[in-house]
Amino acid sequence: MPNTGKTESVRSRPPEARPLDAFDRRILGELAADAALSYADLGSRVGLSAPAVHERVKRLRTTGRIRGTVALLDGPSTGKPFLAFVHVDSTGWGKTQELLDLAELPEVEEIHSVAGDTCMLLKVRCQSSRALEGLLARLYAMPSVKATRSYVVLSTYLERPPQAGMTETLETEWAAGEADDTRP
Amino acid sequence: MPNTGKTESVRSRPPEARPLDAFDRRILGELAADAALSYADLGSRVGLSAPAVHERVKRLRTTGRIRGTVALLDGPSTGKPFLAFVHVDSTGWGKTQELLDLAELPEVEEIHSVAGDTCMLLKVRCQSSRALEGLLARLYAMPSVKATRSYVVLSTYLERPPQAGMTETLETEWAAGEADDTRP
DNA sequence: CATTGCTCCGAATGAGGTTCGCTATTGAAA
DNA sequence: TTTCAATAGCGAACCTCATTCGGAGCAATG
Numbered sequence: 001m002p003n004t005g006k007t008e009s010v011r012s013r014p015p016e017a018r019p020l021d022a023f024d025r026r027i028l029g030e031l032a033a034d035a036a037l038s039y040a041d042l043g044s045r046v047g048l049s050a051p052a053v054h055e056r057v058k059r060l061r062t063t064g065r066i067r068g069t070v071a072l073l074d075g076p077s078t079g080k081p082f083l084a085f086v087h088v089d090s091t092g093w094g095k096t097q098e099l100l101d102l103a104e105l106p107e108v109e110e111i112h113s114v115a116g117d118t119c120m121l122l123k124v125r126c127q128s129s130r131a132l133e134g135l136l137a138r139l140y141a142m143p144s145v146k147a148t149r150s151y152v153v154l155s156t157y158l159e160r161p162p163q164a165g166m167t168e169t170l171e172t173e174w175a176a177g178e179a180d181d182t183r184p
Numbered sequence: 185m186p187n188t189g190k191t192e193s194v195r196s197r198p199p200e201a202r203p204l205d206a207f208d209r210r211i212l213g214e215l216a217a218d219a220a221l222s223y224a225d226l227g228s229r230v231g232l233s234a235p236a237v238h239e240r241v242k243r244l245r246t247t248g249r250i251r252g253t254v255a256l257l258d259g260p261s262t263g264k265p266f267l268a269f270v271h272v273d274s275t276g277w278g279k280t281q282e283l284l285d286l287a288e289l290p291e292v293e294e295i296h297s298v299a300g301d302t303c304m305l306l307k308v309r310c311q312s313s314r315a316l317e318g319l320l321a322r323l324y325a326m327p328s329v330k331a332t333r334s335y336v337v338l339s340t341y342l343e344r345p346p347q348a349g350m351t352e353t354l355e356t357e358w359a360a361g362e363a364d365d366t367r368p
Numbered sequence: 369c370a371t372t373g374c375t376c377c378g379a380a381t382g383a384g385g386t387t388c389g390c391t392a393t394t395g396a397a398a
Numbered sequence: 399t400t401t402c403a404a405t406a407g408c409g410a411a412c413c414t415c416a417t418t419c420g421g422a423g424c425a426a427t428g
Contacts, residue, residue, distance in 0.1 A: 020262070028262060031255035035219065038384060049408050054386070056406095067258050071215035072251040073346040078204065078212060080346065085269070085298070085305060087335075103342045106349030111342040114269070116335040121269060127350055134354035151271075151300040158287045158295040161345065162257040162264065165290030166311055170318035222415060233377050238417070240375095 020065070023048060027056055028065065029164035035069045072161070080107070080125045082132055083153040087118035088139060089146040096120065098142045107135060118149070204249070207232060211240055212249065213348035219253045256345070264291070264309045266316055267337040271302040272323060273330040280304065282326045291319060302333070 020028075026046040030037060039050040039057075046053065060066045075083060090096060099120055102108045110123035126132055132152075139145050204212070210230040214221060223234040223241075230237065244250045259267060274280060283304055286292045294307035310316055316336075323329050 028255070028257055032257050033254065034252065035255040036253045039386090040384070050384085051386080051388095051409085052407055063261070064258055065261050067256040068218065069220045069253065069255050070217065070345060071212070071219040071253050073212055073216050073348060074248055074251050075346050077247070077249050078346070078348065079350060083296070085296075100341050105351050105354075106347035107351055107354065108342065109344055109346065110340070112267070112269075112337045113339040113341070114335040114337050116333070118335070121335060121337075125346055126354060128355060131351070131354040134357060138354075149300070151298040151302070151305060153296045153298050153305075155297040156294070157284055157297070158292065160293055161254060162259050162262070162293065162309055163290035164257060164262065166263060167289050167291055167315070170289075170291065170310060170315040170322075171312060173318060223417090224415075234415085235378085235417080235419095236376055 018063075024056060024060065024065075025164055027053060028060065031057070031066065031069075032161065032164050075125050080127050082127065082129055083123075083125045083156065084132055085151045085153070086122040086124060086136070086139070087149040087151075088120040088122065089148070090119050090142075090144045091146050092144060093119075096144070098144065102138070105135070107131065202247075208240060208244065208249075209348055211237060212244065215241070215250065215253075216345065216348050259309050264311050266311065266313055267307075267309045267340065268316055269335045269337070270306040270308060270320070270323070271333040271335075272304040272306065273332070274303050274326075274328045275330050276328060277303075280328070282328065286322070289319070291315065 023046055027042065030042055030045055037045075039054050042057075043050045043053045048056075057066070075081060088099065090099065096113075096119075100111060102122070103111060107124050107126040108122060109125055110121070112121045113119065114121045124132065124135055126135065129152075132150075136148060136150065139148055207230055211226065214226055214229055221229075223238050226241075227234045227237045232240075241250070259265060272283065274283065280297075280303075284295065286306070287295060291308050291310040292306060293309055294305070296305045297303065298305045308316065308319055310319065313336075316334075320332060320334065323332055
């Protein structure tokens with residue numbers, strides 16, 4: 001059966017453009033807390049049948065909303081009790097490739113380019129302060145690295161992956177006593 | 185059946201004291217990358233049968249090595265494209281309770297106490313720069329908060345949960361050209 | 369040398385993931 | 399307004415896989 005170009009152009013809008021509805025948000029919230037839930041349980045929590053949530057979860061995966069399903073390891077009890085954030089000052093913007101190569105080390109969990117008084121921000125978790133020192137030595141061995149500032153974590157009060165919920169009042173509440181809302 | 189105190193004292197050593205062997209490490213590595221693996225697949229990868237890995241994974245869970253199994257959400261495509269690290273200077277050490285209450289906001293992903301020129305470090309992910317501003321307003325509304333410094337993430341090159349692997353050479357390699365190893 | 373406990377494996381069972389066909393609903397075209 | 403097509407939902411069925419059970423090999427203990 002031949003399909004008209006007109007119909008096709010309407011129907012084949014990119015799937016990732018479709019916005020998340022309330023069902024999707026609740027599914028994401030549940031799975032971000034516990035991905036070991038059965039589809040039957042998940043369905044009863046959000047008010048859908050098992051095949052229906054299965055279909056939605058599959059789409060959330062293929063469209064990239066869900067990046068993966070992983071086991072969260074506990075740093076201290078798996079041999080990496082030392083956590084630190086390292087700010088890196090480097091010369092030039094194009095020379096950051098060697099910094100990105102640090103991604104091969106399992107101790108390096110995050111590499112961000114940030115706006116502020118530093119260029120790059122690393123989150124590293126390793127087995128000892130000596131290992132942290134070794135990582136800093138690797139940094140300083142790079143010609144482009146000018147300086148670093150390390151923030152060693154003393155206590156972690158909260159640490160979790162991205163959450164599904166959003167605080168709507170964050171965008172409006174604070175401005176109530178300060179100025180009128182200038183948005184349209 | 186009564187058990188002798190002697191046997192009990194020997195047998196009931198804390199389970200978390202048992203060190204991880206090579207099998208455990210490989211299992212943790214696989215599950216940290218993909219927790220949706222079947223036990224049969226996981227077993228064939230590490231060289232054990234399905235019931236054997238099942239038993240080990242169960243123990244890794246109960247002993248806290250595995251904190252949970254979760255779906256990793258993609259921030260930008262789930263409505264939170266803005267990521268920032270906020271350093272907080274606060275007066276006094278006991279007054280941090282109001283900071284810890286921020287954990288109720290789904291935008292706040294991490295709260296650490298750090299050593300360095302700041303007291304606390306937050307990782308926050310929210311829907312807009314305006315929401316980030318609202319969160320900063322909440323911070324400054326706290327009497328104990330003296331100052332904040334924000335690092336807005338421009339690009340994220342790497343972001344992943346704790347990994348199982350460890351770079352052994354980090355503890356030794358760097359010191360080779362500097363000084364002799366002083367460890368026993 | 370006997371015993372105790374641990375961990376592994378193969379087999380069996382039952383729960384749950386996955387697919388299929390059908391129906392209701394929505395939105396667009398005639 | 400009528401008609402058509404596509405979507406998303408559900409119940410039932412299938413089939414994979416998680417989970418349990420019993421037994422064997424092994425190490426450490428007394």
